[in-house]
Amino acid sequence: LVLLQNAGHKGSYGYHKLKEREPRACIRFKCALTNTILDILRRRPGWVEVKEEGEWDFYWCDISWLRENFDHTYMDEHVRICHFRNHYELTRKNYIVKNLKRFRKQIEREAGKLEATKCDFFPKTFEMPSEYHLFVEEFRKNPGITWIMKPVARSQGRGIFLFRKLKDVIDWRKVKHVLSLLTPPNFFFFFWEDDQKDETQVENYVAQCYIENPYLIGGRKFDLRVYVLVMSYIPLKAWLYRDGFARFSNTRFTLSSIDDHYVHLTNVAVQKTAPDYDPEKGCKWMIQRFRQYLTAKHGAEAVETLFAEMDNIFIKSLQSVQKVIISDKHCFELYGYDILIDQDLKPWLLEVNASPSLTASSQEDYELKCRLLKDTLHIVDMEGRLTGKEKRIGGFDLMWSDGPVSRAEGNVDTPVNGSFMANTHLGYNNDRKKQLKQLFRPLHTQQKV
Amino acid sequence: MMLEEDTGLSLAIAQIVQRLKGSSLHSQLERQARGSLHKPEIKLESLKEDIKEFLKTSGWEKRLQNAVYSELNVFPSPCHPAAPPEHIKEPLVYMRKAQGSWEKRILKSLNSMCTELSIPLARKRPIGEQKELLNKWNEMGTDEPDLTLFRPVYAPKDFLEVLMNLRNPNYENGDQPSFRNHLGLIQVPLKVKDIPELKDYFSELGLNTGQLGIDDSTQVPPELFENEHVRVGQTVLTEQDSAAAQQYVRQGCPTALRAELWALILNISNQPEDILYYEQLKSNVIQHDLLVDSLIYKDVKLTASNDDYYFVFEDYLYQVLLCFSRDTSVLEHFSYNSATPPKSYIRGKLGMEEYAVFYPPNGVIPFHGFSMYVAPLCFLYHEPSKLYQIFREMYVRFFFRLHSISSHPSGIVSLCLLFETLLQTHLPQLFYHLREIGAQPLRISFKWMVRAFSGYLATDQLLLLWDRILGYNSLEILAVLAAAVFAFRAVNLMEVTSLAAAEAVLADLSTLKVMPLLQIFLFATVS
Numbered sequence: 001l002v003l004l005q006n007a008g009h010k011g012s013y014g015y016h017k018l019k020e021r022e023p024r025a026c027i028r029f030k031c032a033l034t035n036t037i038l039d040i041l042r043r044r045p046g047w048v049e050v051k052e053e054g055e056w057d058f059y060w061c062d063i064s065w066l067r068e069n070f071d072h073t074y075m076d077e078h079v080r081i082c083h084f085r086n087h088y089e090l091t092r093k094n095y096i097v098k099n100l101k102r103f104r105k106q107i108e109r110e111a112g113k114l115e116a117t118k119c120d121f122f123p124k125t126f127e128m129p130s131e132y133h134l135f136v137e138e139f140r141k142n143p144g145i146t147w148i149m150k151p152v153a154r155s156q157g158r159g160i161f162l163f164r165k166l167k168d169v170i171d172w173r174k175v176k177h178v179l180s181l182l183t184p185p186n187f188f189f190f191f192w193e194d195d196q197k198d199e200t201q202v203e204n205y206v207a208q209c210y211i212e213n214p215y216l217i218g219g220r221k222f223d224l225r226v227y228v229l230v231m232s233y234i235p236l237k238a239w240l241y242r243d244g245f246a247r248f249s250n251t252r253f254t255l256s257s258i259d260d261h262y263v264h265l266t267n268v269a270v271q272k273t274a275p276d277y278d279p280e281k282g283c284k285w286m287i288q289r290f291r292q293y294l295t296a297k298h299g300a301e302a303v304e305t306l307f308a309e310m311d312n313i314f315i316k317s318l319q320s321v322q323k324v325i326i327s328d329k330h331c332f333e334l335y336g337y338d339i340l341i342d343q344d345l346k347p348w349l350l351e352v353n354a355s356p357s358l359t360a361s362s363q364e365d366y367e368l369k370c371r372l373l374k375d376t377l378h379i380v381d382m383e384g385r386l387t388g389k390e391k392r393i394g395g396f397d398l399m400w401s402d403g404p405v406s407r408a409e410g411n412v413d414t415p416v417n418g419s420f421m422a423n424t425h426l427g428y429n430n431d432r433k434k435q436l437k438q439l440f441r442p443l444h445t446q447q448k449v
Numbered sequence: 450m451m452l453e454e455d456t457g458l459s460l461a462i463a464q465i466v467q468r469l470k471g472s473s474l475h476s477q478l479e480r481q482a483r484g485s486l487h488k489p490e491i492k493l494e495s496l497k498e499d500i501k502e503f504l505k506t507s508g509w510e511k512r513l514q515n516a517v518y519s520e521l522n523v524f525p526s527p528c529h530p531a532a533p534p535e536h537i538k539e540p541l542v543y544m545r546k547a548q549g550s551w552e553k554r555i556l557k558s559l560n561s562m563c564t565e566l567s568i569p570l571a572r573k574r575p576i577g578e579q580k581e582l583l584n585k586w587n588e589m590g591t592d593e594p595d596l597t598l599f600r601p602v603y604a605p606k607d608f609l610e611v612l613m614n615l616r617n618p619n620y621e622n623g624d625q626p627s628f629r630n631h632l633g634l635i636q637v638p639l640k641v642k643d644i645p646e647l648k649d650y651f652s653e654l655g656l657n658t659g660q661l662g663i664d665d666s667t668q669v670p671p672e673l674f675e676n677e678h679v680r681v682g683q684t685v686l687t688e689q690d691s692a693a694a695q696q697y698v699r700q701g702c703p704t705a706l707r708a709e710l711w712a713l714i715l716n717i718s719n720q721p722e723d724i725l726y727y728e729q730l731k732s733n734v735i736q737h738d739l740l741v742d743s744l745i746y747k748d749v750k751l752t753a754s755n756d757d758y759y760f761v762f763e764d765y766l767y768q769v770l771l772c773f774s775r776d777t778s779v780l781e782h783f784s785y786n787s788a789t790p791p792k793s794y795i796r797g798k799l800g801m802e803e804y805a806v807f808y809p810p811n812g813v814i815p816f817h818g819f820s821m822y823v824a825p826l827c828f829l830y831h832e833p834s835k836l837y838q839i840f841r842e843m844y845v846r847f848f849f850r851l852h853s854i855s856s857h858p859s860g861i862v863s864l865c866l867l868f869e870t871l872l873q874t875h876l877p878q879l880f881y882h883l884r885e886i887g888a889q890p891l892r893i894s895f896k897w898m899v900r901a902f903s904g905y906l907a908t909d910q911l912l913l914l915w916d917r918i919l920g921y922n923s924l925e926i927l928a929v930l931a932a933a934v935f936a937f938r939a940v941n942l943m944e945v946t947s948l949a950a951a952e953a954v955l956a957d958l959s960t961l962k963v964m965p966l967l968q969i970f971l972f973a974t975v976s
Contacts, residue, residue, distance in 0.1 A: 218761035
């Protein structure tokens with residue numbers, strides 16, 4: 001519940017300037033999407049939707065708006081927007097590779113080789129065509145490895161294919177021609193769409209080592225979707241959501257034999273979530289169920305190690321872009337991390353999405369996304385209810401606040417004695433309602449006085 | 450008195466010895482004993498004692514104990530040395546008769562489907578088909594055979610109709626139904642436990658005893674119960690003691706230990722000969738196609754494949770159920786199951802016993818929802834032969850009682866009566882209200898109990914429930930839980946005015962926490 005105070009404000013840029021953390025009369029929002037987030041914003045007490053040209057305090061924008069407008073939009077101190085200007089340093093495959101490689105070198109210099117191996121969670125990736133020669137070297141060193149070509153920008157799911165023969169990578173036009181000749185049922189294939197008319201957009205791709213021994217459940221391959229909320233990069237403040245899910249492929253996993261002369265295509269792309277709609281109902285497990293399954297199979301210790309390694313992925317990936325991302329205080333971002341587990345229970349980072357799909361594929365999925373977004377808005381705290389020292393808000397646990405956050409009792413500033421246990425609870429029970437009630441109650445009664 | 454007890458005991462011992470004599474455990478013990486003769490500690494003068502001591506220290510005595518314990522759990526104690534075999538199956542004549550006519554109906558349905566579709570009950574697969582099936586063995590779910598013409602042989606609600614019409618011809622309970630009589634659908638006078646007896650029977654579920662499913666929740670510090678409970682569980686596993694395990698799981702199994710604990714209780718050890726047996730069943734599947742296979746396919750596609758959590762295990766379900774149909778060792782359980790395996794005759798030799806075979810070979814005809822007995826086990830066991838054995842043992846100990854007509858306290862008839870009695874006694878207003886609006890509670894809860902709640906509860910909750918089934922070696926907890934669910938949603942149910950609305954209130958059980966519900970219903974409700 002929002003405390004109503006200082007009602008009324010003037011229009012255009014001359015509106016009543018309130019101090020940043022003061023509770024506002026009403027919060028004017030704009031939303032570029034028409035799915036779950038719009039429902040949540042509309043239902044939030046004290047939040048009012050503004051039309052086209054109206055002034056706003058909060059904007060759930062899309063990336064294209066950001067690209068075109070961010071640089072020349074004046075935002076008051078209290079205003080919040082849901083993307084960082086250059087988030088693509090983290091989310092575009094060629095950039096994250098570059099940033100991680102550089103970060104790894106830095107760690108090796110500062111802390112040694114062993115510590116640097118903690119960055120080895122990204123499958124070997126080479127940008128095309130700039131790293132073509134490096135890729136060729138790697139390819140020759142390890143014959144027989146399957147490589148996957150991925151478009152750099154949007155993971156629309158198109159244009160992803162696997163190959164083993166080097167010559168397939170050289171001439172895109174030739175490859176496209178070959179693809180057009182292939183007929184089912186021998187291969188699944190896709191024509192990739194070039195957003196641009198130019199046919200030789202080779203810089204749009206990366207070649208990535210394909211993980212051939214994924215962990216299978218029921219003979220099926222899956223990946224994990226985990227949500228991380230970053231409130232600032234400098235200092236780095238990141239929250240991890242307890243809920244998430246495992247997305248299963250419809251087909252049984254086999255590395256079908258690759259014909260020597262043709263590129264091998266799979267329908268890997270079909271399983272990738274398109275930004276807007278996931279039609280595969282029933283192909284998801286909530287991550288709690290996944291965690292229980294693994295615990296039953298491998299025991300609690302192995303599972304805790306796995307989840308600790310995932311924490312490491314989140315933190316290291318964010319640290320690797322900390323110095324390059326423009327940490328504008330108006331910005332926050334909710335990332336969708338895609339993680340693949342291999343048969344040795346090692347997690348791999350597949351990609352980071354700055355606009356994870358907020359369209360629900362089922363009732364359960366809808367409820368998850370509602371919880372996620374409500375709690376995101378609680379943390380953004382336009383209502384000014386929080387002290388800033390909280391370690392848990394709803395289903396979010398504070399994972400990093402300019403340093404690791406401990407699970408021990410007390411708030412962020414409380415010193416920790418004894419052994420350190422990370423304040424992450426991915427796959428744990430999400431009893432957020434109770435926690436939120438406790439969290440907001442004292443503030444509410446306090447402000448009434 | 451003493452004499453009768455003694456005869457009963459010696460009879461039981463004799464029977465157990467008889468059954469264990471042919472088992473692989475027996476030959477293993479012999480082999481071990483023979484092998485021990487080379488050991489220095491075995492002396493000729495004290496041969497018998499030394500071998501016994503050796504078997505004790507090497508853990509073989511424990512294994513024998515577990516086997517005996519298993520036999521005691523599964524096979525009913527002989528009532529009287531002269532009791533005929535039908536009595537062991539089912540002592541009450543009218544129940545046997547009802548089961549017999551029900552079976553005739555099922556068979557008729559199966560035979561007519563057979564004739565309609567002109568499909569033989571069994572046929573040998575041509576070599577090409579055999580090869581194909583072998584290749585596809587790990588992904589049979591990708592097959593999309595045309596199953597539109599097949600229909601399940603029966604559904605739980607058909608079975609409920611039969612149970613509703615059960616009457617004891619020797620029992621006359623007066624003409625007008627009144628509050629003194631039973632207002633439910635089941636009208637046979639079986640003895641069921643009341644709440645004081647249930648409190649005693651399920652004493653380990655009491656408020657003062659730690660439980661997994663309650664005392665391991667995030668708010669409770671693990672030092673209070675959980676840590677110690679896990680330690681005890683690990684000790685039980687190290688000791689490999691079946692009886693201790695059965696007692697232990699009454700308070701729930703820690704997730705990481707559950708698979709092993711259940712295997713210990715069910716006495717499944719996955720020896721090489723067990724794996725070989727499973728492979729043999731698999732080759733039977735490859736070589737012969739049975740009509741029931743299509744029924745199994747259809748059931749899996751209709752139920753487990755549609756389930757949000759079990760769809761992943763579709764292939765395992767085929768691998769288990771197709772083998773299960775061909776497993777003739779399952780026939781043994783018919784000695785204490787009121788059901789009788791259907792017989793089929795080689796073409797042209799109808800009625801000639803020499804040409805009779807049981808059909809399907811294991812004598813169990815699957816019905817709609819059958820595959821849900823297997824699905825939750827896929828969460829725990831990933832090796833096909835072990836998964837198979839666990840399921841088979843669960844079936845011949847527990848699940849068969851949920852779809853055969855008998856007077857056994859864990860039989861579905863008793864469970865229904867227990868459910869209705871609990872509800873009528875402790876929530877009479879609700880019961881009466883539901884009855885008035887044409888929503889007899891059993892009509893809703895029947896399907897839960899027949900499936901042992903599989904597919905209705907969240908998986909982790911279901912496994913906590915099945916922990917207690919194993920712990921108490923009884924299915925009565927299903928009836929208690931069903932009543933507890935109604936009690937929990939009583940307020941909403943009092944508002945409804947139709948069966949459909951009542952179904953809607955009880956449609957989604959996936960958020961329920963079973964242990965608190967059971968505890969409140971048994972131990973914290975003022976009656």
